[in-house]
Amino acid sequence: MRLTHSLWKQHLGRMAKKNWKAHGKKVIQESDELKNLEQLGLPVIDINEVVKDMKIVERVKEEEPKDLKHWVEPPPVMNNLHPLYKARQCYMHKNNTVLIGGLDQAKIIAKAVEVKDGLPKMLEEKIEQLNVADMHKLVKRSILASHVFDAQQVKLPKLHDPSRPAWQFPRVYGISDQRRNYLLCEKLVQLSNSWSQKSSALFAVNNGRCVVPIEKEGDLIQFDLTLNMALLSSVPHEKFSSQEEEENIYKIDLPDIYPLKHTVSCEKTHFYESKDIFPVNKFSKFSHLHTIIIHHNETQIKNLHETKVLEGQLVGRCLLHGFAAAVSQARQLFGEVEKELPFPVSIQCIQTDGRLFDFSIFQLNTLDLNGSEGMKNMFWVLPRLELFSLCAYDEGRPTLQGYNPEVLKNFMAFCTH
Amino acid sequence: MMSFRPLVTRLLAIKSDVFGGISRNFATNVDLPKIGIGVNYRRRIKFPDEYTVKPLDVQNLGGRDPVTGRKIVNGIGGGIKHKYHWVDLKRTGPKEGPPLVEKVLEIIVCGNRGAHVALVGSGDRLRYILASENMKPGDLIETSGHIPRNAVRAKEGDAHPLAALPVGTVVHNVEKFPGEGGKYGLSAGTFCTILRHLGDRIIVQLSSKREVSLARECMATVGRVSNVIHNQIPIGSAQRSRELGNRPRSGLWQRKTGRHGRKLRKLPPIQEVNKSVAKERKTISLTMSLS
Numbered sequence: 001m002r003l004t005h006s007l008w009k010q011h012l013g014r015m016a017k018k019n020w021k022a023h024g025k026k027v028i029q030e031s032d033e034l035k036n037l038e039q040l041g042l043p044v045i046d047i048n049e050v051v052k053d054m055k056i057v058e059r060v061k062e063e064e065p066k067d068l069k070h071w072v073e074p075p076p077v078m079n080n081l082h083p084l085y086k087a088r089q090c091y092m093h094k095n096n097t098v099l100i101g102g103l104d105q106a107k108i109i110a111k112a113v114e115v116k117d118g119l120p121k122m123l124e125e126k127i128e129q130l131n132v133a134d135m136h137k138l139v140k141r142s143i144l145a146s147h148v149f150d151a152q153q154v155k156l157p158k159l160h161d162p163s164r165p166a167w168q169f170p171r172v173y174g175i176s177d178q179r180r181n182y183l184l185c186e187k188l189v190q191l192s193n194s195w196s197q198k199s200s201a202l203f204a205v206n207n208g209r210c211v212v213p214i215e216k217e218g219d220l221i222q223f224d225l226t227l228n229m230a231l232l233s234s235v236p237h238e239k240f241s242s243q244e245e246e247e248n249i250y251k252i253d254l255p256d257i258y259p260l261k262h263t264v265s266c267e268k269t270h271f272y273e274s275k276d277i278f279p280v281n282k283f284s285k286f287s288h289l290h291t292i293i294i295h296h297n298e299t300q301i302k303n304l305h306e307t308k309v310l311e312g313q314l315v316g317r318c319l320l321h322g323f324a325a326a327v328s329q330a331r332q333l334f335g336e337v338e339k340e341l342p343f344p345v346s347i348q349c350i351q352t353d354g355r356l357f358d359f360s361i362f363q364l365n366t367l368d369l370n371g372s373e374g375m376k377n378m379f380w381v382l383p384r385l386e387l388f389s390l391c392a393y394d395e396g397r398p399t400l401q402g403y404n405p406e407v408l409k410n411f412m413a414f415c416t417h
Numbered sequence: 418m419m420s421f422r423p424l425v426t427r428l429l430a431i432k433s434d435v436f437g438g439i440s441r442n443f444a445t446n447v448d449l450p451k452i453g454i455g456v457n458y459r460r461r462i463k464f465p466d467e468y469t470v471k472p473l474d475v476q477n478l479g480g481r482d483p484v485t486g487r488k489i490v491n492g493i494g495g496g497i498k499h500k501y502h503w504v505d506l507k508r509t510g511p512k513e514g515p516p517l518v519e520k521v522l523e524i525i526v527c528g529n530r531g532a533h534v535a536l537v538g539s540g541d542r543l544r545y546i547l548a549s550e551n552m553k554p555g556d557l558i559e560t561s562g563h564i565p566r567n568a569v570r571a572k573e574g575d576a577h578p579l580a581a582l583p584v585g586t587v588v589h590n591v592e593k594f595p596g597e598g599g600k601y602g603l604s605a606g607t608f609c610t611i612l613r614h615l616g617d618r619i620i621v622q623l624s625s626k627r628e629v630s631l632a633r634e635c636m637a638t639v640g641r642v643s644n645v646i647h648n649q650i651p652i653g654s655a656q657r658s659r660e661l662g663n664r665p666r667s668g669l670w671q672r673k674t675g676r677h678g679r680k681l682r683k684l685p686p687i688q689e690v691n692k693s694v695a696k697e698r699k700t701i702s703l704t705m706s707l708s
Contacts (some may be wrong), residue, residue: 021446024703030696100522100538165497166660259518259557261540268541305470305536305543306500307523 084271091219091266093320095226096301098313100265104255106316108262109216110323111369112362112377113252119361119380120240127413132405138191139408140400146183147354147391148398150175157299180354181295182206185229188408189293192415202231202415203286208279212328216369219263222272223324229293230279230325231415232286236333237346240363241378249365254372265304278328289329289347291414294321296353311384314351315358319379322349322362326377330364340366340375348414357385359410382410449489450482458482458490459662460529462501470536470543472500475529477662496662499528505544506590506598508576508636510560521556521574524548524643531605533643547590547603549574549640564633573640579611579619580633586611588637591621593690595634605647609637620687630689 034044076082099105107113118124152175159169189204208230213222257264280287296314303309326347330337333345344365351358360381368374389402450456461476461483480493502525510517519539527534535548537558551573552558558574561581568583569575578595582588587608590599602609607624614620618630621637652658655665670677 017446020703020705026701026703028699028701100543166656259520259539263541264538265543305502305523305525306472307525307536 078271082271084273086270086272086274088220089268089270090213090272090274091221091263092269092272093221093223093225093266093324095224096297097266097317098301098303098309099316099320100303100313101257101260101262101316102310102312103316103319104257104312105260105262105264106319106323107379108254108257109221109369110319110362110377110379111254111366111372112319112323112379113249113254114379114381115241115245115248115252116380118382119359120245121242123240123361123413123417126417127409130409130413132195132408132412135191135195135408135412136403136405139188140403142184142187142191143388143391143403144398144400146180146187147175148393150179150183152176152179177297177299177354178295181297181352182228184354185293185295185352188411189229189231189415192412195412196416202233202290203280205230205232205279209277210279210325210328211275211277212324212331213274213276214327214367214369216262217371220274221263221266222274223320223327225321225324227279227292227321227325228295230289231291231293232280233288233290234285236288236343237290237348237417239344240346240361240380241344245378249376249378252376254376276328276331278332282332287332289325290417291348291350292321292325293350293352294318296351296356298353315360315381318349318351318358318360318381319362321351322347322360322379323364323377325349326362326364327367330367337367339368344378348417350411350414352387355387355391357387357407357410358382359385359414385410447487449487452490456483459493460501462503464503468503468505468544470503470545472502475499475501492664492666493662494664495659497528497660501529502527502534502545504530504534505546506600506603507596508546508560508590508599508638509596510562510576510636512562516559516561516563516575519558519560521548521552521554521558523554524552530603531644531647532603533605547599547638548643549589549638550606550643550645551640552643560636562634562636571639574638576636576638578634579621579631579637580614582611582637582639584611584613586639587641588621588639589642590636590638591631592635592637593631594692595632595636599636599638601629602642605642606645608641611637618689627684628687630687632690 037044079085080087099109101108119127153173154176156172156174156176159172161167161169193201205227206229208227210225210227211223213220215221278287279289294317296317298309301309301314301317303313326345329347330341330345334341341364344363346361346363349358349360349362351360358381360379363378365377366375385407386402386404387407388400388404391400393399452458458478458480461478462473463476464473475498477494477496477498479495480488480490482489504527517539519537521535521537522543523536525534525536525545533548534545535552537544537546556574558576559572560576561569562578564578564580569577569581571577571582571586576590579588579591587610589602589608591601591609592598593600601621601623604624609624610622612620612622612628615630617633619633619635620628620630622628652661659665
């Protein structure tokens with residue numbers, strides 16, 4: 001005889017729970033009862049209508065006391081009450097912006113045409129005559145110093161092989177692109193200064209800020225650029241263009257980027273301050289921009305859609321830097337100019353990423369940027385030059401391969417013009 | 418110790434399926450959502466307020482419901498994170514006047530889908546669209562909402578309403594309801610075919626060979642979706658499968674049960690796609706909580 005409780009074979013509790021779960025959800029089916037009542041003439045009133053006026057007194061929740069010790073001001077709301085809000089939209093062009101339309105789009109914005117392949121004639125002649133044979137050794141030393149020997153050790157961007165997406169490369173340490181570009185340019189400018197026999201030296205400004213708003217076809221475009229190195233002189237450049245080139249302006253058309261507009265890929269914003277900033281004080285002795293050197297830092301300059309930045313986009317960036325610097329200079333010299341300038345303002349522009357060099361010259365003839373007729377501005381650019389092909393530690397040894405002497409010649413010519 | 422879970426759920430290893438959400442534990446009273454109705458359990462993207470062409474950061478979900486955080490689907494997890502390109506599936510064009518012309522700027526391989534993505538620009542605006550089969554940078558594509566009397570000559574990449582395109586046209590990115598963005602023919606290499614006109618409806622054959630009846634004004638893009646060979650490329654290795662975000666799976670395959678393998682079924686009748694006016698039905702939930 002069993003003296004203990006008999007155990008159930010099935011756990012009835014589980015069955016009960018499943019039953020509640022399965023039958024617990026009831027969908028209220030619409031029946032014809034209400035219709036029948038109305039037909040009989042009996043009033044049907046919705047209970048919610050009756051209860052509508054009854055107020056449920058809710059208990060007032062006590063506000064939790066603010067922790068004032070750790071109170072942080074909330075970030076400003078970006079609406080029309082923001083101090084920087086403007087009703088008119090502005091297309092911002094920052095230092096690291098590259099245009100999707102590349103050089104063509106930049107030419108349309110600046111209303112500039114390339115009147116000649118390569119640099120202006122007088123500069124080409126000067127470059128040919130330059131004899132800088134004894135400087136190449138020093139330049140090679142400078143390249144190695146800026147690319148390999150500098151003491152800075154920071155994490156460089158992760159290496160990525162698209163054909164092996166899962167592979168994690170060992171992390172690379174070295175000199176950052178900003179420092180490398182700064183060191184190289186600083187050295188090259190110093191060398192050209194010491195080599196040149198000119199009595200009038202150039203005044204160098206590092207990371208000068210240039211802010212200039214322009215109006216083009218009803219759009220407000222604001223340039224906010226950093227001129228990584230600006231060389232200033234006491235006298236302005238003479239115009240680079242020849243008579244023939246000036247006549248050619250009217251024959252060459254601006255490029256067509258249909259169906260894109262000249263403001264595509266520019267950042268649009270309603271929060272800005274429209275101002276004019278020139279890197280140097282108006283009353284200083286050296287207030288004429290002679291040459292600007294801008295750095296192409298790969299880690300900072302990216303497309304918005306994060307695909308590779310193309311050569312045309314970088315040359316366009318060079319053009320717009322030259323253009324903005326020239327406009328800022330013109331405004332400083334002549335005040336608010338709308339149309340043709342009394343004399344053209346020319347800026348020499350060098351863009352580098354430490355290895356590849358773009359040499360260009362921008363001549364601002366007019367500030368009337370609307371349409372494609374009439375006087376235009378001028379732009380000369382050399383095809384890209386490689387300073388070297390390899391400068392790194394190769395099998396433990398610091399190596400410099402493929403040094404190109406042309407780059408130094410052009411650089412010296414620009415700085416000593 | 419022998420688990421009390423039914424054999425069926427153990428074998429299939431799917432938490433929420435056609436049986437209507439059997440939870441992992443009989444003690445918990447949890448209704449898991451159904452899979453296959455459009456919720457993404459692989460990844461979650463934080464979309465900003467305004468449309469942008471900047472690739473967005475992706476958060477892997479690992480088979481979990483984005484709202485509740487509960488595991489819904491097994492076999493999903495890990496994988497290489499690819500930035501998300503916000504594709505605009507709405508090809509809206511002017512109903513009268515010249516069509517909207519856009520220029521194809523770049524064709525981008527997108528890691529979050531089989532199809533390629535095209536960066537297109539018009540005026541000030543840049544956006545991503547699904548690239549069609551033969552699209553290349555520099556092409557000009559048109560979008561028009563106008564339905565002319567005679568059918569338009571279809572050019573690949575152009576978007577027109579279904580009624581404007583000739584019968585037999587191969588299209589993709591077909592809208593289900595006018596103005597709501599493309600729903601059919603979005604995967605790599607897929608396409609729909611315009612079969613015939615039936616009154617004021619247009620019969621379209623989908624890529625699954627099902628036929629569907631759609632409104633005349635539904636937009637469709639001419640051509641096939643890009644990356645046509647996508648479904649012919651085998652994954653190749655277990656490692657590659659893990660890179661795609663698939664966790665190791667055990668497929669107990671049994672011969673002759675009638676359950677596994679490809680099924681050849683009759684096509685269902687033409688589905689007329691209409692917005693159903695669903696009656697609002699109230700539900701009450703009965704519980705045994707003794708509080």
